[in-house]
Amino acid sequence: MDHDHDFDWAAMADMLVDEGEAYSPYLVAAFDRLADPEPKRILDIGSGPGVAACLLAERFPGAEVIAVDGTPELLARAEERAGRLGVRLQTQVAEFPAGLGELPEADLVWSANVVHHVGDQQGALTRMAALLRPGGTLAIAEGGLPTRWLPRDIGFGRPGLQLRLEVAMAERFDRMRAELPDSAPVTEDWPAMLRAAGLVEAHSRSFLVDRPAPLEEGPRRSVRQWFERLRGMQADHLDPDDRAALDRLLNPDDPQSIDRRPDLFLLTARTVHYAHRPAG
Numbered sequence: 001m002d003h004d005h006d007f008d009w010a011a012m013a014d015m016l017v018d019e020g021e022a023y024s025p026y027l028v029a030a031f032d033r034l035a036d037p038e039p040k041r042i043l044d045i046g047s048g049p050g051v052a053a054c055l056l057a058e059r060f061p062g063a064e065v066i067a068v069d070g071t072p073e074l075l076a077r078a079e080e081r082a083g084r085l086g087v088r089l090q091t092q093v094a095e096f097p098a099g100l101g102e103l104p105e106a107d108l109v110w111s112a113n114v115v116h117h118v119g120d121q122q123g124a125l126t127r128m129a130a131l132l133r134p135g136g137t138l139a140i141a142e143g144g145l146p147t148r149w150l151p152r153d154i155g156f157g158r159p160g161l162q163l164r165l166e167v168a169m170a171e172r173f174d175r176m177r178a179e180l181p182d183s184a185p186v187t188e189d190w191p192a193m194l195r196a197a198g199l200v201e202a203h204s205r206s207f208l209v210d211r212p213a214p215l216e217e218g219p220r221r222s223v224r225q226w227f228e229r230l231r232g233m234q235a236d237h238l239d240p241d242d243r244a245a246l247d248r249l250l251n252p253d254d255p256q257s258i259d260r261r262p263d264l265f266l267l268t269a270r271t272v273h274y275a276h277r278p279a280g
């Protein structure tokens, strides 16, 4: 795997499944806007283990849905998921951005949380736009609101932990982007970037994900995985009090841990940027 040296995507399979399922209300709502006209061929670019691709296959049973990713292990998970759910799904390995040019044309190209892992984001969008049949739609999920999981005061440590964790993650995100091959700064005005890729009618819609406390088991696991990842990556960038609070949240024996707290919730909004290739 030569993409994104910073991430071991194959090892993140379970996390991507739990997260995909936890946030799936936004996918269902976002796909409702893609039904007219019904797409015949759909590419999910950077599908990971296929949560969204399988939902697309379910939503558009007449369509040929192709999950595309650079990590074969994740595509194997997508195939296994599709088999289990009884939906039709094909997979194709491709490395971005170079491999985007080898994909077949489609009526709908969906890509969630992927473009920000490519150094030249505008270049990636332009290549994805070039895959569209006349009248086809490109839908890019990027950004939205930061996710909230915990009250401001969690009963120990300094209140406001979550905001400080977000700052640490935002700084890490900047470093990640700066280190990507061919990293090119761009104003992340996604509709403007879609227009620069030759598309029209670019617009954005945001969708709420609101899972109130007490959080069910699957989403709760996904929150744990996020905190574990953050603890692993950001330990040096947090002050000792916040590190101690994080350790407590991650200690399954502690009644205040993420696994046991009755006040854990999941609240966020995800933004999807839509645009079309002119009809002809």
Ligand SMILES: C[S@@+](CC[C@H](N)C(=O)[O-])C[C@H]1O[C@@H](n2cnc3c(N)ncnc32)[C@H](O)[C@@H]1O
Pocket: 003, 004, 009, 016, 020, 045, 046, 047, 048, 049, 052, 069, 070, 071, 074, 094, 095, 096, 097, 111, 112, 113, 114, 117, 118
């Ligand atoms: C954050 S995950 C997103 C998965 C899924 N779309 C979702 O929203 O949950 C990013 C995915 O893009 C793939 N990916 C990242 N950079 C890539 C690249 N340069 N070439 C091919 N695949 C890449 C990874 O293997 C991973 O499955």
